[in-house]
Amino acid sequence: MTTDLFPTLQFPLLELRDVSKTYRSGSIQVQALREACIAIREGEFVAITGPSGSGKSTLMHVLGCLDSPTSGAYRLAGQDVSTMSEEELADVRNRQIGFVFQQFNLLPSLTAGRNVELPLCYAGVPRAERSARAREALARVGLAHRVEHRPGELSGGQQQRVAIARALVTDPALILADEPTGNLDSASTTDVLNLLAELHTAGRTIVLITHEADVAAAAARTVHTLDGAIFDDTGVHQGSTHRA
Amino acid sequence: MNWWETIRTGLEAVRSHRLRSGLTVLGILIGIAAVILTVGLGLGAQQQITQQINSLGSNLLIVGPGSSTSSSGIRGGFGSASTLTETDATALASKVVAPDIAAVAPAVQRSESLTAGASNWTTTVVGTTPEWVTVRARTVASGRFLTTQDVTDHTAVVVLAATTAQELFGPRDAVGQTVTVSGVPLSVIGVLSPAGSTAVANEDDQAIVPLSTAAERLFGGATRTSVQNIYLQAQSSNTLSAAYQEAEAELSNLHHITTPANEDFTITSQQSILNTATSATQTLTVLLGGIAAISLLVGGVGVMNIMLVSVTERIREIGLRKALGATPRVIRRQFLVEASVLGLSGGVLGVLLGVVAGLGLAKLISQPVVISPLATLGALAVAVAIGLVFGVYPASRAARLAPIEALRSE
Ligand SMILES: Nc1ncnc2c1ncn2[C@@H]1O[C@H](COP(=O)(O)OP(=O)(O)OP(=O)(O)O)[C@@H](O)[C@H]1O
Ligand SMILES: [Mg+2]
Numbered sequence: 001m002t003t004d005l006f007p008t009l010q011f012p013l014l015e016l017r018d019v020s021k022t023y024r025s026g027s028i029q030v031q032a033l034r035e036a037c038i039a040i041r042e043g044e045f046v047a048i049t050g051p052s053g054s055g056k057s058t059l060m061h062v063l064g065c066l067d068s069p070t071s072g073a074y075r076l077a078g079q080d081v082s083t084m085s086e087e088e089l090a091d092v093r094n095r096q097i098g099f100v101f102q103q104f105n106l107l108p109s110l111t112a113g114r115n116v117e118l119p120l121c122y123a124g125v126p127r128a129e130r131s132a133r134a135r136e137a138l139a140r141v142g143l144a145h146r147v148e149h150r151p152g153e154l155s156g157g158q159q160q161r162v163a164i165a166r167a168l169v170t171d172p173a174l175i176l177a178d179e180p181t182g183n184l185d186s187a188s189t190t191d192v193l194n195l196l197a198e199l200h201t202a203g204r205t206i207v208l209i210t211h212e213a214d215v216a217a218a219a220a221r222t223v224h225t226l227d228g229a230i231f232d233d234t235g236v237h238q239g240s241t242h243r244a
Numbered sequence: 245m246n247w248w249e250t251i252r253t254g255l256e257a258v259r260s261h262r263l264r265s266g267l268t269v270l271g272i273l274i275g276i277a278a279v280i281l282t283v284g285l286g287l288g289a290q291q292q293i294t295q296q297i298n299s300l301g302s303n304l305l306i307v308g309p310g311s312s313t314s315s316s317g318i319r320g321g322f323g324s325a326s327t328l329t330e331t332d333a334t335a336l337a338s339k340v341v342a343p344d345i346a347a348v349a350p351a352v353q354r355s356e357s358l359t360a361g362a363s364n365w366t367t368t369v370v371g372t373t374p375e376w377v378t379v380r381a382r383t384v385a386s387g388r389f390l391t392t393q394d395v396t397d398h399t400a401v402v403v404l405a406a407t408t409a410q411e412l413f414g415p416r417d418a419v420g421q422t423v424t425v426s427g428v429p430l431s432v433i434g435v436l437s438p439a440g441s442t443a444v445a446n447e448d449d450q451a452i453v454p455l456s457t458a459a460e461r462l463f464g465g466a467t468r469t470s471v472q473n474i475y476l477q478a479q480s481s482n483t484l485s486a487a488y489q490e491a492e493a494e495l496s497n498l499h500h501i502t503t504p505a506n507e508d509f510t511i512t513s514q515q516s517i518l519n520t521a522t523s524a525t526q527t528l529t530v531l532l533g534g535i536a537a538i539s540l541l542v543g544g545v546g547v548m549n550i551m552l553v554s555v556t557e558r559i560r561e562i563g564l565r566k567a568l569g570a571t572p573r574v575i576r577r578q579f580l581v582e583a584s585v586l587g588l589s590g591g592v593l594g595v596l597l598g599v600v601a602g603l604g605l606a607k608l609i610s611q612p613v614v615i616s617p618l619a620t621l622g623a624l625a626v627a628v629a630i631g632l633v634f635g636v637y638p639a640s641r642a643a644r645l646a647p648i649e650a651l652r653s654e
Pocket of ligand 1: 023024025030031032050051052053054055056057058059102652
């Protein structure tokens with residue numbers, strides 16, 4: 001059904017087909033994703049909105065290769081993710097994707113600088129270059145003066161910006177951000193959105209989850225999730241089996 | 245990520261969790277030190293007892309009166325009614341009768357009060373022959389030992405052991421002084437060297453007089469003809485059992501004994517004392533080793549706990565590191581480095597503490613503590629292995645989870 005959905009020459013960077021994700025805890029089953037379909041081309045800026053619990057984060061985790069779907073296929077840059085080895089996946093996460101988690105996920109024992117450096121460590125970047133790039137990334141999110149601080153010594157908004165700096169530092173082709181402006185004041189929100197817009201202009205593909213309409217407005221395309229299904233895709237290519 | 249980076253990451257994790265790292269190191273350290281100490285104490289006791297028994301004399305056989313058999317109880321008498329005589333000793337000294345016996349020293353002994361001027365000291369007075377000094381492996385520190393002439397002439401001379409001389413004369417030279425025993429003045433002709441620090445204390449507290457002097461002039465009574473012990477020295481440790489058999493045969497012959505059950509004498513070898521003592525101390529060592537093993541086990545379980553807890557609470561960290569691009573192999577290596585650093589530093593500190601405490605304890609209780617390399621290595625291996633297994637295994641399991649699953653774990 002989706003084979004002729006992309007007649008243009010542009011190759012979809014991300015392509016989900018009938019992806020479902022079911023969580024089981026004991027006898028209770030929660031279907032976080034129901035046969036979700038979506039295709040995102042390289043260089044797109046997509047906002048994902050939807051009510052709480054509708055499966056946005058789950059979708060992001062699948063897109064970021066952090067979780068595997070229960071069923072369905074996910075192709076990243078044309079390659080079926082389910083066939084990729086642990087090493088290949090690690091490499092993709094490291095080089096291709098910058099992830100901003102909803103819960104920041106910073107290591108509390110490391111300074112902001114070292115936290116931002118982490119992805120570069122795994123990329124094998126030499127130490128001097130690593131700390132220079134980490135400082136640069138922190139400066140971009142306005143935290144140049146907090147390099148030596150540990151996450152516990154930073155405000156929620158500052159921690160979120162450290163997490164954003166960590167996602168930027170490897171200069172990835174794809175940025176997945178789960179409510180990156182959730183804890184920020186309007187001035188910082190504007191800064192972060194400008195930053196994302198800048199990256200988008202530089203050719204990065206950006207997927208952004210948000211609750212706020214004005215934040216979603218920054219994106220060229222908005223996708224809605226409801227009850228685990230993707231629908232009302234305002235983009236050119238719709239891919240949901242749940243078109244009402 | 246290369247090894248050097250991995251090591252840096254591991255060290256960073258060790259440093260940033262000081263309390264946890266400290267507790268792990270402490271657990272390993274105490275386990276190892278406990279093993280080194282307890283095994284060291286057991287081996288030390290064993291060594292000390294062996295040395296004490298060896299200091300009785302080398303290749304020594306001791307013939308005593310009486311025989312303990314189940315049917316007749318103790319035959320003959322201890323002390324006054326001894327069944328051994330000087331004639332027995334003379335016969336055993338014959339190279340024809342007993343070619344494997346190198347030297348023979350008959351001895352009588354009694355506790356006597358010694359007086360020298362104002363000093364008074366009660367000790368064991370031993371009447372014997374010049375061979376005693378050879379058989380008992382003693383040396384003379386100053387003056388000379390008894391001669392055959394002294395025995396033949398019933399000379400009124402005495403050789404003092406080191407402690408006895410010290411007690412009677414203090415720092416003064418005892419040689420040439422006079423000691424009175426049972427009203428008989430004896431002139432001191434020599435002082436024995438100490439039997440060695442490990443020897444039984446009373447080896448250094450005795451007074452040696454010629455056998456004839458003791459029998460005729462000091463003790464009197466039954467000791468005139470009989471002796472309490474005959475000390476025999478075998479030619480070498482290889483001929484010890486031959487010497488034993490020759491002595492047994494000759495004494496049975498002299499005493500007209502036909503069945504071994506009726507023997508009125510007992511021959512004890514230094515070796516048999518040693519064997520008994522060794523088996524006793526081995527039991528001690530095994531016991532202490534068992535205690536040590538339990539302390540190692542307890543320490544090991546402690547280390548296991550801390551490792552498991554620390555890895556479990558760090559599964560989120562593992563998930564995050566994976567999300568940022570760490571491969572399972574890199575995660576495993578990081579935890580391997582951490583566990584090795586903790587295990588080795590705990591191990592090295594434990595060995596240091598064990599050795600230092602062992603030396604200190606040896607001084608404190610003036611008893612040797614033997615550091616056993618085998619026990620040390622074993623304890624080290626066990627502690628490090630426990631650290632590695634329980635530090636690396638759960639981490640490597642967590643490293644196989646999907647990053648988000650690990651990130652979500654409690
Ligand atoms: N590990 C899990 N085990 C069980 N159920 C889960 C798990 N993770 C998510 N869910 C369920 O899956 C559904 C989708 O969750 P998800 O986190 O994707 O929502 P969301 O759209 O990101 O919500 P929010 O806007 O509040 O972040 C929810 O009903 C949630 O309860
Ligand atoms: Mg969410």
